[in-house]
Amino acid sequence: MKSEKHQVPADKIVGGRYSLIRSIGQGGMAQVYLAEDRQNNNAFVAVKILRDDLSHDPEFIKRFSTEARAASSLDHPNIVKVLDYGQENELRYIVQEYVEGSTLKELIEARGALDWQTAVPLAIQIGLALEHAHRRGIVHRDIKPHNILITSDMAAKVTDFGIARAANSSTITLTSGVTFGSVHYFSPEQARGSLVGEKSDLYSLGILLYEMVTGQVPFDGETSVAIAIKHLQEMPQPPSLLNPSVPPALDSIITKCIQKSPDSRYADARALVDELDAFMVDPEGLYGVLTGHHDNQANTTAIGLKRPDPNFGKLKEIEHAIVERRRSRQRDLAIVISIILIALVFIGAIGSWAWDKVKDNFQTGPTESVFLLEDYRGRDLSDVLPLLEDNKIKHRIDYRENNTIKEGVIFDQYPEDGIEIRPGGTTLILYVSGGQDLVTVPDLSGETQAMAETELRQTLGFSVTLQFEYSDFSKGRVIKTIPAAGNQVSRGSEIILYISEGLPEVKMPDLAGRLLIDAQEELNNMNLVVGKLTNMSVDLQTGQPVTVPESQRVVILQNPKPGTPLRVQSMVSLTYGTQQDYHYFLNPTPIPTPTPEPTPTPEPTPTPEPTPTPEPTPIPTPTDVPPPTTELKPPAGTPPGQQDKPSNGG
Numbered sequence: 001m002k003s004e005k006h007q008v009p010a011d012k013i014v015g016g017r018y019s020l021i022r023s024i025g026q027g028g029m030a031q032v033y034l035a036e037d038r039q040n041n042n043a044f045v046a047v048k049i050l051r052d053d054l055s056h057d058p059e060f061i062k063r064f065s066t067e068a069r070a071a072s073s074l075d076h077p078n079i080v081k082v083l084d085y086g087q088e089n090e091l092r093y094i095v096q097e098y099v100e101g102s103t104l105k106e107l108i109e110a111r112g113a114l115d116w117q118t119a120v121p122l123a124i125q126i127g128l129a130l131e132h133a134h135r136r137g138i139v140h141r142d143i144k145p146h147n148i149l150i151t152s153d154m155a156a157k158v159t160d161f162g163i164a165r166a167a168n169s170s171t172i173t174l175t176s177g178v179t180f181g182s183v184h185y186f187s188p189e190q191a192r193g194s195l196v197g198e199k200s201d202l203y204s205l206g207i208l209l210y211e212m213v214t215g216q217v218p219f220d221g222e223t224s225v226a227i228a229i230k231h232l233q234e235m236p237q238p239p240s241l242l243n244p245s246v247p248p249a250l251d252s253i254i255t256k257c258i259q260k261s262p263d264s265r266y267a268d269a270r271a272l273v274d275e276l277d278a279f280m281v282d283p284e285g286l287y288g289v290l291t292g293h294h295d296n297q298a299n300t301t302a303i304g305l306k307r308p309d310p311n312f313g314k315l316k317e318i319e320h321a322i323v324e325r326r327r328s329r330q331r332d333l334a335i336v337i338s339i340i341l342i343a344l345v346f347i348g349a350i351g352s353w354a355w356d357k358v359k360d361n362f363q364t365g366p367t368e369s370v371f372l373l374e375d376y377r378g379r380d381l382s383d384v385l386p387l388l389e390d391n392k393i394k395h396r397i398d399y400r401e402n403n404t405i406k407e408g409v410i411f412d413q414y415p416e417d418g419i420e421i422r423p424g425g426t427t428l429i430l431y432v433s434g435g436q437d438l439v440t441v442p443d444l445s446g447e448t449q450a451m452a453e454t455e456l457r458q459t460l461g462f463s464v465t466l467q468f469e470y471s472d473f474s475k476g477r478v479i480k481t482i483p484a485a486g487n488q489v490s491r492g493s494e495i496i497l498y499i500s501e502g503l504p505e506v507k508m509p510d511l512a513g514r515l516l517i518d519a520q521e522e523l524n525n526m527n528l529v530v531g532k533l534t535n536m537s538v539d540l541q542t543g544q545p546v547t548v549p550e551s552q553r554v555v556i557l558q559n560p561k562p563g564t565p566l567r568v569q570s571m572v573s574l575t576y577g578t579q580q581d582y583h584y585f586l587n588p589t590p591i592p593t594p595t596p597e598p599t600p601t602p603e604p605t606p607t608p609e610p611t612p613t614p615e616p617t618p619i620p621t622p623t624d625v626p627p628p629t630t631e632l633k634p635p636a637g638t639p640p641g642q643q644d645k646p647s648n649g650g
Helices: 058-072 104-111 116-135 188-192 198-214 224-233 248-257 269-281 297-306 310-324 327-364 381-390 449-459 516-525 579-586
Strands: 018-026 030-037 043-050 082-088 091-097 148-150 156-158 171-173 179-182 395-400 410-414 428-433 438-440 463-469 478-482 488-490 494-500 505-507 529-535 554-559 565-567 571-577
Touching: 018 043, 030 091, 058 082, 104 148, 104 198, 116 148, 116 156, 116 198, 116 269, 188 198, 188 224, 198 248, 198 269, 248 269, 381 395, 381 428, 449 463, 449 494, 516 529, 516 554, 516 571, 554 579, 571 579
Parallel strands: 395 428, 463 494, 529 571
Antiparallel strands: 018 030, 030 043, 043 091, 082 091, 148 156, 171 179, 410 428, 438 488, 478 494, 505 565, 554 571
């Protein structure tokens, strides 16, 4: 039960950006909340808040941080994307994409056993997710239906990659205190506490597929330890016995997945996916062929005896206590086994007698030749076929795509070498490499990012890495791919998808006062286009345009203005003139014009005064002679006629 201190208020902001809305689930390790990302248009995300007791464990903190970083590097349509992770005060959190739907466990509980036409495609999707993770060195370690999310369109998404599970009713902890995952689904090597690799995930997927088609787990018991021991020692009954609609071929695939020895399972997730794909096409084919070491109870026991393990010994001690409580049941079982053994001895005696009779009949009849099968693996089919045809051996060729074996080379066979068969009898099946599963990279230039990703991931099965760069393509459109369109590459290969950010922006520089040739060079270097050039230089006297030599042209005006954000390839207009024009533009006060010397104003020429005609001087008579006086001359310019007027001085 979770204590109140583990609850987080639904209105809390985590990491400064994730606004928690409501709780949408919980487990032994974390509480999961629906949240809005306030820095991404309030997009829905799922935020997992880890338990307080785990958040204070130094070993768990280190492991969690390392594996959270690894999980965030995974990018696959069948994996729930880890978007962010961090710590805020005492809260440690992981932010994942929000997937609407239910868990696979909820789907099985609601429907019961799924038909194989539904279960196998889900297993294929989970296998593709595991292949992607394994190629990046990440082992899930806890594949179970609780960790598989199913969308409304039946897409499977694997979650909780690389995060250790807490101890609860569905997990088991051994002597070192390390939690190894969910006991109903974990592998024998997990039960032993051994090194866990990629094939451990394949075992868990086989258990999961078993549960999907039967509606129940293959191993169950009263205690976790009892279940763990069954993983180590027992093989379950075939799924088809619980659900008759399951084809025998699917029985074989599941059986190969859950072999006790990792070496007897599929080589990797891709090999399993390939067989499931082939099974969907031909459900009656031959699949799940076991090569090399085959598991059985005796072999498993021998391995346990030769390689004692402290954890396994501890399991046996615990189980011994459980067995003591079941002695009465074991006594009943011993009686049943005794009866079965007696019956087997009796049947064996009858069989031996019958075989002697049959052998006698064969010896008395005509002798038929037999053909000893060789090991044809690694040989060219063209070399083997003549041998089979010459000996009239029935055979069937099964071509399989293979990225590691040359086309036309046999990589497996059934029956195995060393078996004797009769001509015309048993059919020899040869599995031949069809070469690499090559896919042509399509030309996606100009397409939207979403369409291109869907084509590459879902349709063609590629792994996609996104790169963003500026280009003259519209923003969000595909520029190119690496490998380039038209190349043939193996399905599942990585394709780098280059997405356009549109044209980059630059800031318009301040060009005023600079030589025009320098300004043009700078604009060209900034990937801006020089547009209209206007000459504003004129003769101030005549008002006529003046041609300015190129080396003397100075930028006076520009459009757009300095500091304006521009997309590259934008056009810029410039107005130029002389250096004097630029200074005049900055200081529009007219330049003083030299004042010409003033032309002297001509003085009016004075009208020449008429010289008065002297009057005849009368000859004075002695009586008429006045007394001597001073002669008064009229002032200059006195009009004629007034000259003789006497003054009023009298």
